[in-house]
Amino acid sequence: MSEQRTIRLIVTRQDDPDSRPYQEEFRIPYRQNMNVISAFMEIQRNPVNAAGEKVRPIQWESNCLEEVCGACSMVINGRPRQACSALIDKLEQPIRISPMNTFPVIRDLIVDRGRMFDALKRVKAWIPIDGSHDLGPGPRQSQEESDWRYELSKCMTCGVCLQACPNVNNSSDFMGPFIVGQVNLFNAHPTGALNKDERTSALIGEGGLQECGNSQNCVQACPKGIPLTTSIAIMNRESTRFVLKKWLSF
Amino acid sequence: MNEKCIIVGGGLAGLMATIKAAELGANIELFSIVPVKRSHSVCAQGGINGAVNTKGEGDSPWEHFDDTIYGGDFLANQPPVKAMCEAAPGIIYLMDRMGVPFTRTPEGLIDFRRFGGTKHHRTAFAGATTGQQLLYALDEQVRRYETEGKVTKYEHWEFLGIIQDDEGRCRGIVAQNLRGGEIRSFLADAVILATGGPGIIFGKTTNSMINTGTAASAVYQQGVTYANGEFIQVHPTAIPGDDKLRLMSESARGEGGRIWTYKDGKPWYFLEEMYPEYGNLVPRDIATRAIFKVCVDDKLGINGENMVYLDLSHKDPKELDRKLGGIIEIYEKFIGEDPHKVPMRIFPAVHYSMGGMWVDFNQMTNIPGLFAAGECEYQYHGANRLGANSLLSCIYGGMVTAPNALAYIRGLDKHVDSFAPDFGESQRKDREDQYEQLLNMEGTENAYLIHKELGEWMTDNVTVVRHNDRLLKTDEKIQELIERYQKIDMIDTSRWSNQAVPFTRQLWNMLQLARVITLGAYNRNESRGAHYKPDFPDRNDEDWLKTTLASFTPDGPKFDYESVDVSLIKPRPRRYDVAKKGAANS
Ligand SMILES: Cc1cc2nc3c(=O)[nH]c(=O)nc-3n(C[C@H](O)[C@H](O)[C@H](O)COP(=O)(O)OP(=O)(O)OC[C@H]3O[C@@H](n4cnc5c(N)ncnc54)[C@H](O)[C@@H]3O)c2cc1C
Ligand code: FES
Numbered sequence: 001m002s003e004q005r006t007i008r009l010i011v012t013r014q015d016d017p018d019s020r021p022y023q024e025e026f027r028i029p030y031r032q033n034m035n036v037i038s039a040f041m042e043i044q045r046n047p048v049n050a051a052g053e054k055v056r057p058i059q060w061e062s063n064c065l066e067e068v069c070g071a072c073s074m075v076i077n078g079r080p081r082q083a084c085s086a087l088i089d090k091l092e093q094p095i096r097i098s099p100m101n102t103f104p105v106i107r108d109l110i111v112d113r114g115r116m117f118d119a120l121k122r123v124k125a126w127i128p129i130d131g132s133h134d135l136g137p138g139p140r141q142s143q144e145e146s147d148w149r150y151e152l153s154k155c156m157t158c159g160v161c162l163q164a165c166p167n168v169n170n171s172s173d174f175m176g177p178f179i180v181g182q183v184n185l186f187n188a189h190p191t192g193a194l195n196k197d198e199r200t201s202a203l204i205g206e207g208g209l210q211e212c213g214n215s216q217n218c219v220q221a222c223p224k225g226i227p228l229t230t231s232i233a234i235m236n237r238e239s240t241r242f243v244l245k246k247w248l249s250f
Numbered sequence: 251m252n253e254k255c256i257i258v259g260g261g262l263a264g265l266m267a268t269i270k271a272a273e274l275g276a277n278i279e280l281f282s283i284v285p286v287k288r289s290h291s292v293c294a295q296g297g298i299n300g301a302v303n304t305k306g307e308g309d310s311p312w313e314h315f316d317d318t319i320y321g322g323d324f325l326a327n328q329p330p331v332k333a334m335c336e337a338a339p340g341i342i343y344l345m346d347r348m349g350v351p352f353t354r355t356p357e358g359l360i361d362f363r364r365f366g367g368t369k370h371h372r373t374a375f376a377g378a379t380t381g382q383q384l385l386y387a388l389d390e391q392v393r394r395y396e397t398e399g400k401v402t403k404y405e406h407w408e409f410l411g412i413i414q415d416d417e418g419r420c421r422g423i424v425a426q427n428l429r430g431g432e433i434r435s436f437l438a439d440a441v442i443l444a445t446g447g448p449g450i451i452f453g454k455t456t457n458s459m460i461n462t463g464t465a466a467s468a469v470y471q472q473g474v475t476y477a478n479g480e481f482i483q484v485h486p487t488a489i490p491g492d493d494k495l496r497l498m499s500e501s502a503r504g505e506g507g508r509i510w511t512y513k514d515g516k517p518w519y520f521l522e523e524m525y526p527e528y529g530n531l532v533p534r535d536i537a538t539r540a541i542f543k544v545c546v547d548d549k550l551g552i553n554g555e556n557m558v559y560l561d562l563s564h565k566d567p568k569e570l571d572r573k574l575g576g577i578i579e580i581y582e583k584f585i586g587e588d589p590h591k592v593p594m595r596i597f598p599a600v601h602y603s604m605g606g607m608w609v610d611f612n613q614m615t616n617i618p619g620l621f622a623a624g625e626c627e628y629q630y631h632g633a634n635r636l637g638a639n640s641l642l643s644c645i646y647g648g649m650v651t652a653p654n655a656l657a658y659i660r661g662l663d664k665h666v667d668s669f670a671p672d673f674g675e676s677q678r679k680d681r682e683d684q685y686e687q688l689l690n691m692e693g694t695e696n697a698y699l700i701h702k703e704l705g706e707w708m709t710d711n712v713t714v715v716r717h718n719d720r721l722l723k724t725d726e727k728i729q730e731l732i733e734r735y736q737k738i739d740m741i742d743t744s745r746w747s748n749q750a751v752p753f754t755r756q757l758w759n760m761l762q763l764a765r766v767i768t769l770g771a772y773n774r775n776e777s778r779g780a781h782y783k784p785d786f787p788d789r790n791d792e793d794w795l796k797t798t799l800a801s802f803t804p805d806g807p808k809f810d811y812e813s814v815d816v817s818l819i820k821p822r823p824r825r826y827d828v829a830k831k832g833a834a835n836s
Contacts, residue, residue: 016746031492038493044698044750047741056742059749061284063458065494066580068382069288084493085583106429107747117285121397126390127349132269132649138346140358147572150351150377153386157287189349 005030007039007088008050011058012098013108021105025050025094036076036083036097037062059108067223070156073100073163074109080163082223083109100163113159119175120157123202125182127192139190152185152231154224161228164221167213174211177218177228179203184231187238200235200242209239252277253659255652256423256438258409258465260286262381262641263624264444265388266648267655272395274656279436280392281404281425283460287389290446290458291644294381295577296365296501297373298345298641300338304359309370311335318639319819320830321367321533322604322632323779323789325478325797327815330611330629334646341645342374348387351376353573363573364504365637367533369830373638378499378576384641408752410681411468412441412620413674418473420619421666422674424681429747433685435678437666440619440655443469444648447603447625451760451767452713453705455600456488456497466607466626467759470766474615476800476807477628478605479763480770483635483780484713486537487560488599489585495599496584498560499577500637502594503530506565509541510593511550511558520544525826532826535634535780538598542714545597552595561593600713602640604631604780605767608799613651614658621655623647628797633779688751693737697754700731700738704757704764712768716783721772728764735761766800766807773809774798791821 006027014021027050028042040058047057062072065084072083075098077091088095103111155178162168162176183199186192192199203209212232219229253276257264260282268278282289303309315335319328342360346352352360352374362371376383395401406428413422413435422437448463449455470476486509487502488495503509509530510519521540522529530537541558545551551558562570562578567590570578581589606628613621613629623644630643659665666673707727711720735758742750776790777783796811822831 015744033490033492035493041493041698044741045696045702056744057750059747063284063288063290063460064293065459066293066496067583068379068576069284069290069292069458071284071288087584110747113285117287117393120390121393124394124397126394127347127387128394129347129391132273132344132391134340134343135347137343137360138349141354142358143354143356143572146351146354149349150383153351153376153383154379156292156382157285186349191347192349 007034008094009039010094010096011108013058014099014105016107017104024055030088034088036086036088036095037065037072039088059110061110068156070158073158073160074098075100075163080160080221082158082160085223100159102163102168103159111159113157116157116159116162116176116178119179120182122175123179123183123199124195125186127186127189128195129191141190145188149185149188151227152181152188155181155226156224158223160221160223161218164217166215166217167211172211173207175207177212177232180209180212180235181226181228181231184235197242200238203235204239204243209235253656254279254438255655255659256281256436256441257444258423258441259289259444259446259624259626261289261291261444261446261624262385262388262644263648264442265385265392266645267442267444267623267652268401269388269391269395270649270652271656272400274653276656278401279404279438280401281407281409281423283406283408283428285405286392286403287386289385290461291385291641292382293456293458293497294384294641295378295497295499296504297363297375297380297638298342298384299365299372299636299638300342300374300642301335301370301372302339302342302360302362302374304355304362305371307370309372311338313370314338314372316819317368318636319632320824321636322634323824324632324791324795324816324821325481325778325814326630326632328818329815332818334630334643337646337649338642341642341649345384345387348391350383350387353377363501364531366500366503366531366537367528367636373501373504375501375573377572378501378574381641384645409445409465409468411472411677412617413437413677414472414617415669418617420617421669424678426681426685426752428752431745431748433678433682435674437674439659439662439666440621442621442623442651442655443607443626444622444624445626448760448763449600449603451704451764452482452600452708453702454491454493454495454709456485456495457601462756462760463626463763464756464759467763469607469615469617469620470800471759471762471802472617473802474617474620475608476605476763476766477608478770478798479766479800480774480798481604481633481780482600482713482767483534483602483604484538484598485534485601486541486598487596489581489594490557490597491584496580497599497601498581498594498596500534502560502562502574502577505573507560507562509537509558509560511544511552513550518550527829528826533634533636535782536826538714539782541598557595557597559593560596562589563591563593598714600709602635604628604633604635605770605798612654613647614654619658621651623651633781685751688754689740689743691738691740691754693739695734695737695739696741697738697750697757700734701757701760704728704731704760708764708767712771714782716771716781718772718783718785721768725765725768725772728761728768732761762802769807770798770800770809789824795821
């Protein structure tokens with residue numbers, strides 16, 4: 001082929017949290033095996049838009065480039081997902097890219113996902129060990145228990161499920177589907193179960209489980225295939241039991 | 251007393267140090283370019299070593315120690331390595347108690363698999379995303395301390411350099427908020443750097459994007475000695491990609507994966523043939539050189555290209571999903587083929603740095619008050635790291651560094667809170683001026699293109715096979731790039747969330763460290779571990795059983811050498827075609 005193939009990107013940009021978003025188009029020479037990130041890298045090397053104007057390169061977050069750190073979430077052709085695993089060959093062109101605007105936009109495709117880390121604090125998403133000194137092995141666990149926890153523990157705090165969820169929006173303070181999986185993860189551990197009521201109680205507090213409208217978008221959007229809706233069902237049952245228990249102990 | 255300690259880096263090493271310091275009562279300020287939960291440690295796939303000996307194979311910490319020293323071609327100082335191997339089973343148990351979903355045996359115990367350079371099942375794992383699971387466990391514990399007010403996180407902040415007092419002691423750091431852009435000083439009597447490896451100097455590697463070695467290089471330029479920089483591990487099995495070379499973990503071979511290519515029309519399992527004793531589980535330097543030879547010298551790669559097969563297709567698919575799901579998913583997602591059914595195509599890629607900041611047995615650099623732990627220091631792996639020993643050395647390093655740092659603070663007779671109020675201001679101001687200069691650079695060069703060129707030169711000339719003439723040419727090239735650096739055009743001049751200026755600043759640091767790596771390799775006229783020169787094919791203990799020590803001067807690195815502590819295991823020839831003769835436990 002003599003003619004150089006190009007990729008068309010239409011990116012929603014924003015200079016800072018207070019300014020208005022705008023769209024900019026880029027044309028990038030095509031190479032085999034490219035993904036959205038390598039297309040962005042090409043813009044860094046030659047920061048020119050489709051109109052031939054010199055522009056500031058696109059700002060985005062990424063680190064691992066193999067879908068395990070959770071940094072590079074954005075909306076690509078209408079779907080929230082990881083940019084590093086978004087292969088150009090599999091995307092319809094022009095490729096439309098915008099930030100996950102359920103979060104505050106910092107600049108271009110960078111958003112502030114701090115609320116997710118705050119939520120992890122609220123639900124006490126950890127195993128309360130006595131200390132890091134040598135106390136021998138942890139409790140024995142069957143492969144099945146461990147497998148289930150491993151599935152939940154793959155959550156990269158990427159935020160895709162919050163972007164996909166209709167109940168995470170300006171008029172609700174829902175912590176997001178991911179947090180349900182996290183509570184489930186720690187409550188399912190033999191040591192974590194010792195204080196599971198604390199977590200469950202936080203999960204049905206403000207912005208908790210009751211905000212879930214059961215749209216099931218989360219489980220389809222999750223890049224790691226975490227069984228979020230199963231987790232939500234489990235935690236719904238656990239919460240009911242917890243409320244009953246509390247009520248009976250009055 | 252509540253000591254204050256600064257920790258830079260929230261990978262395994264930094265988070266473990268944070269937990270230990272918090273437990274001992276200190277207040278910690280924790281800095282990281284990315285939210286710590288997104289640190290490079292999440293990439294680790296295969297597992298973590300510890301001689302727990304649950305398979306009745308007679309494994310022991312001593313055997314682990316001997317494998318590590320032998321695998322590292324006797325370049326590591328032995329006492330700290332021994333202490334690490336002894337602590338390893340306890341570390342695996344600790345991670346288990348924190349809730350890491352390790353893969354289990356039918357009896358509910360932690361399962362162990364084989365890795366390269368050993369004959370024992372010594373590697374604990376959580377599927378094939380062990381690093382992610384270990385990091386999350388530590389991240390969770392740190393979050394707990396954060397809610398108790400013991401830890402303050404500065405995420406999206408970049409460390410720029412240390413602050414020193416008149417005596418040269420480290421008394422704090424200068425860092426920049428990568429969003430708002432402000433440059434601030436933070437004071438403390440001890441600083442721990444846990445900033446990870448420098449892989450990105452080689453351009454495309456198995457490493458994460460932020461692994462530029464920028465922090466280590468910054469303090470090298472402030473006087474920290476950098477040790478064994480020339481020892482760069484090239485991993486035998488990665489999938490070539492446009493933006494990154496994605497690793498296919500050694501655990502694939504640990505679980506029975508075989509390497510082959512066609513020879514005379516038939517599959518040729520060349521590692522099994524060349525190294526009958528260890529087969530596909532020879533250490534990485536050995537496997538990498540073999541693949542290189544087969545592809546580059548013998549031109550026997552798949553279709554004549556630089557690729558060979560890594561084959562799992564003969565294994566039980568269910569077991570593959572359970573034990574290697576993470577990497578199988580990566581191959582499927584990025585290549586679009588199913589490793590259950592077809593062999594994967596792989597080639598070696600730069601992976602890990604054995605070298606790093608020089609530290610003493612207490613993990614302190616040659617600058618008092620500045621400590622280092624994790625991949626950014628040089629202490630545990632000698633000339634070649636064994637698979638699954640890095641996660642161990644990172645966690646162990648973090649574990650011992652924090653108490654040492656606090657003990658150091660307690661031993662000081664002057665503390666930084668008693669210094670003049672403007673202490674550190676001039677050093678902060680220097681960094682700010684430097685930032686302004688970068689922001690105003692006007693020229694014709696593009697920083698990202700210079701980086702690309704650097705990476706290509708380093709990968710072509712300073713990796714698997716090294717020739718002195720090409721090493722010298724590479725150093726000349728780096729100096730040319732340093733000159734061209736001055737003519738960079740700053741492509742983004744905004745003051746809010748600017749990524750171009752920090753990258754350009756890191757590029758400078760990469761160029762400096764690249765010289766350390768290249769000239770260190772040039773000087774070392776022998777072959778040892780990952781460092782291989784065809785013109786000097788043998789290990790030469792008489793002249794080169796020495797640690798390389800590089801110190802910064804404006805004219806380039808200056809090299810000194812220090813003898814290696816081999817007080818526990820006497821150096822012996824390293825071979826993997828026959829069984830290792832274990833050193834007796836003295
Ligand atoms: C693909 C892959 C797979 C691997 N698999 C294994 C395995 O199975 N087993 C094994 O033992 N090892 C493995 N390794 C090696 C191992 O993962 C790393 O050596 C280890 O994770 C390094 O941890 P660390 O804590 O030293 O640094 P990192 O995890 O790299 O963390 C560095 C931290 O420092 C911060 N930082 C860096 N510079 C600055 C700065 N200037 N300012 C502020 N913060 C900064 C970063 O934000 C980050 O938080 C693997 C490596 C790769 C690339
Ligand atoms: S860069 Fe880590 S998930 Fe995409």
